[in-house]
Amino acid sequence: MDDSIILVVMTPFVGAYLSPLLGLWRERLCHLVAVAAALLSLFFSFRLAGSVLTSGTIRYWVGGWEPPWGIELVVDPLSAFMCLTISLVSLLAVIYSKNFIEKELPGGKMTSYYTLILLLIGGMLGVVVTGDLFNLFVLTEIFSVAAYALVAISGKRGSFIGSYRYLILASIGTSLILLGTGYLYIITGTLNMADLSVRLPAFYDSWVVFGALAFLLIGFGIKTALFPLHTWLPGAYSIAPTPVTVIFSAAVSKVGGYSLIRVLFTIFGLEFITDLVPVAPALTWVAAATILVASMFAISQTSLMRMLAYSSVAHIGYVVLGVALAVEMGMTGGILHIFNHALATGCLFFCAGAVIYKTGIRRIDDLRGLGGKMPLTMAAFTLAAVSKVGIPPSAGFVSKFYLSLGALEAGEWIFVIVILLASLMTAVFYLRVINLIFFGGDKHEGKVQRDELPLSMLVPIIILALGCAVFGIFVGIPLRLVEPAVMVLSGM
Amino acid sequence: MILEFIAVNFPYLVSVSLLLVGLYAMIVRRNLIKKIMGLNILSTSVFLYLISVAYKEGGAPPIRVSEVEVYVNPLPHALVLTGIVVALALTSFALVLTIKIYKEYGTLDSDKLMDL
């Protein structure tokens, strides 16, 4: 069996266990450990992706116990795709943290910060590779606890409340997930996803299955921040340290979406969610509402971070919309958007963080004329914003293209209109910011020196920005994993 | 008929009621500590449900004794043990947050905090 599958999870965890020990000795070592762990995770993710592409779905029996008695880890193309996205974004975020955290976090918290961020990464990777429902719950809890703490870690005004709200809402969610798991267990007697999907059809008419589906949907819907369960998100995103926000928007909410996909497609199956209980069609409407409402909120924001947070909510809507359309093109678009949106939103949040790091500016109006002061950062911001708006040939455009095709393929005209409308709305708020940045005159004449960021912050920004452009043109690269993922999900 | 159903499935129904009480506390109650108590009630209700699932008429506790053949299902017990630890983790962190919030704002009323 391929050990990468467990190592990809255990590397961040072991790094996290080591961090407090090293932190007692030299705090700075924690950063190195975190970078090393994230790098190794990325390496193992690549190995996983390679072996998935050559030999198909990989299964790994932890402890040597065959499923359903032991815990089975499963990596199919979708998992490998998520692994790559998560570990890439995490690596960049950890690198970015070096200078940012030294400046922005009060002293003595570095150890905890890196410990938590490694737990966050490990938890997400664990969720993505697991093939066991209860294990999914446990790992969701790991990264959730780390996430709550990372929201509060800065100790700034509002951070505790943001964290508390997130915790309470998400705890309701995870409790319901556990309950749903219990429901599935009582009628099937198993916790293994593959086994569940085999045994469930016999109980399709039972309220127990319906209840389980409802609770799992609510639970993961909260994690994914679907409207109207998104209320925790803007507060949490705008207050967390920037690298964490990047991981949140690019990975955490996507892991929620991933869990949703797993539950809907792998456990319940395409037929159940589209025909027997029309969950998927309902979800498309929820997603459309998420897209429009969040875009509307984004327009009215005055804080850059909050605007980006709402925009992030809207784009999660795209992902869910695409997948819930349950047609090939739509699912391709949705899953591809997980990656493309991770690139764009990661870059945007990184840039916003860089602005805070350099100038302390958080309000959009104060950005006026920063283009001349931080040209590289702002160019990257523009590139990423273009990708988010979906102007070709950026990565965002490709996913938008597939989503629209998917909506047409499913015969749902209305969603094409939603996508177009949302694009226009996104354009409204991003182009306003870009206009201010580059053509808004200079508000900081003399106050802010023209200088760029430290390399540890600039490099992640530029990598992501280039990614937005490159993957808009060379779409084939991510699609190599996305296409088989769609095949596996739709059972072809 | 209904009475019989209630009598047979009493633990499940208790767990349902506890769950609703817990949810009520989490959503409607405004005191932050009460919300956390609600979280605890909510999670114990799920644990009660899982333990009830594990129960088998005439089963013995799942510790092997040579003359006993029928044991209750050990798997949910293991799950619940994990769940309890998770709940403890959440509770402790939420309580620290509560203290911090009280230090910052001087109140534990979620409505007043919302206005701030």
Place this chain on the structure above:
Amino acid sequence: MGIFEFILMSFLILLAIAVVFVRDLLAATVVFLVYSLIMAIVFTQLKAPDVALTEAAVGAGITTLLFIVTIAKTTRREEDD
């Protein structure tokens, strides 16, 4: 399922409601302690000694202690309208 379990479980619901509605937080914590202990007994009755032990140690022990400390640090009164 004997009558003893029925009574215990009904009591459980009452205690939970009491936890939610008692205004004095310290009192609510004490009620919560009793709730946890009874939950532990119920677990024992449902043939889950491991879980019962844990619930007693965690629910009635550590969690209650943490609640008490928190209330000591903050306020005992649940503000009402």
Place this chain on the structure above:
Amino acid sequence: MMTTVVIQTIARVVVPFLQLFGLYIIVHGPVSPGGGFQGGVIVGASMILLALSYDLSSAETKVSHKVRIAMDSTGALLFAGMGLLCLLVGGVFLEYGIIPLPMAPAEVRGLMILLVGVAIGIHIMALAASLFLHLAEEHDT
């Protein structure tokens, strides 16, 4: 807090027994109800009792912050290390049976389960105490 002599004396007497009981539960996890987690909590509770009956700093000095962090990490590393050891000797993660000891695989597994309990115990006893002490300390800021 309650720093009366009576309580201190009682605590002084009770704490060792509590700790012994906790250790007993950890070690007997495989054969009787209980295990690393429950035992760990009890040992942790004994430390809390100590803290409550004296004052916080004495508990601090007995088991200092650094030691608790070290115990915390060590417990987790021990568990993860056992899993990774199985990888090293050519098995699957947490496949205890493959570890080459001069025993039957089932016995190796039993031994490892015991060790896992001990690892969890170490971890939890430090953590339970930490959680409480950190919360309780908050007042002097």
Place this chain on the structure above:
Amino acid sequence: MIRAKHVVPLIVLLGIGVILTMAVIDMPAFGDPASPAHRHVAPRYIAMAYEETGVPNMVTAVLADYRGYDTLGELTVIFAAGAAVLSLLVGRKLKEES
């Protein structure tokens, strides 16, 4: 007592309550030895745990061996909670120590 803003949560609660009750009606009866939960996975633990792991306490066997990965996760959750609590409180403390 019940105010306008409580209406939505109460309706949500009611909805969840209905789903829960309906689900309980559809469930195998409490304590029924023939329920799938007792027939599918668990029998192996009950029958084989002692032979396979040498541990009489099946819960411990499941916890530490069959589902050991979950337990590692559980350990990590509480570890995360420790780190989380530490992250909020320790700043001042380390300064004092040094």
Place this chain on the structure above:
Amino acid sequence: MNEVVISYLPVVAVLSPILLGILVYYVGGKSEKARDILSIAICVASFLAVAAMAPAVLGGKVIEFVLVPGEIAPIEIAFRVDKLSVSIAMICSLDWVLATVFSIKYIGRQHARNRFYTFMSLTLGMVLGVLFAKNLFSLFIFFELMLLTSYVLVIHEETLQAMKAGRLYLFLGLGAGLILFLAIVMTYMTAGTLNFSQGGILEYQGPITYLIFIAFLIGAATKAGIFPVHIWLPVAHPIAPSPASAILSGVLVKEGCYLMIRVIYDVFGADLVATMGLHIALAVLAGFTMIFGSALAIKQTDLKVMLGYSTVAQMGYIFLGMSFLTSGGLQGAIVHIAHHSMMKTALFLAAGAIIYKTGIREIDKLAGMAKRMPITMRTFSIAAASMIGIPLLCGFISKWTLAIGALETGEPVFMASILLLVVSGIMNAIYFVPIIVRAYFGGGKYEGGYDDAPPSMLVPLVILAVGCIVFGIFTNLSFSAIIPAARALLGP
């Protein structure tokens, strides 16, 4: 069937302005002179690359090149150069060379010079990209990018007015882009391909076909400034610096026309358009635009705004020519694209020269200008006369061809449009003649002596004016390329 040749030339023509354009920014930071030379060199290089393709293409070959292969059907960036592309591209890139030469002095006084040249270069790349696109997907990508890069040209002055104009330009452009996107997505869903193909790729499938056409029409018409979505044009064109206005009016609006030609002949096919009766709607729209644009132009007092409205009117000519669906009409449209491009560039550059020297924008103040700037005014007069349609000038030729095309249709509705051509010509005269008269005979106000624009401005002007005459007399020069191009589009 045309012989297909694989060649790097289109890539050179398209990518060299884009890549080197970024270099321009860098070079500009070091030396202004080097930057000027480099930007001219880029345009010349592109022109040469286009010219190098011309013999082969006009000799009956088709040049193709796939830049980014689309493993998954529609997402392919590929070039295909046929007679239509190459003939329009020739004139466009030539215009670009001249406008760039002109701008050396003109922009030399303004701020953000590096940015101007960079975006001039980039825009050239995008324009050629549109012209050489093999399929709708690539075309759309370059189309949107062209919008973004030209936006920066429009707002170059960064005044409040310019920013407002830019916003209008951008959002109308983006909105049109989204509708175009919708059209493309629908086309793909119904046709299964996005590649241009003589005779069209669509078949009549009920109302959706109409919808697709309307969506394409809105997208193209917005770009081309056809009534009623012309509103941005008279606002945005005059506000840009004159060389930029020249290429906006001379080249960029033609991309909309080009798109419409492609849509009518290569996506729908002339037959389908005719059977659906869409050409009549198109003709009505075009006729209205002609009259409407001219009428508004008469009212203007600002020279550049007047020229902007004149552009609106002339776009009507081109759309009218397309709508005939005959060889003559198509020839008229294409030849008018080329000729109008020359004339309007000359007019805007002349206006630019006047503004550069005197700062005068109002028509009333032009009195006696012929004395002060004789060469500039002479070129202006030639171009204006050509616009009016005086024989022996190129404007006359295109109108003549259009009239022939109208006669070819044999339908009274279209023949009536000859009347429109005449009326519009008279209206052109009404607004151009007074300027010329005033400039030559309205002396007395200006007492200074000869004070014409510098040579680097005059040379492009003279070349364009000579072009107007040469193409007016030696009609074979243009028609040798355009007649085969029209034949290729119409098919056997």
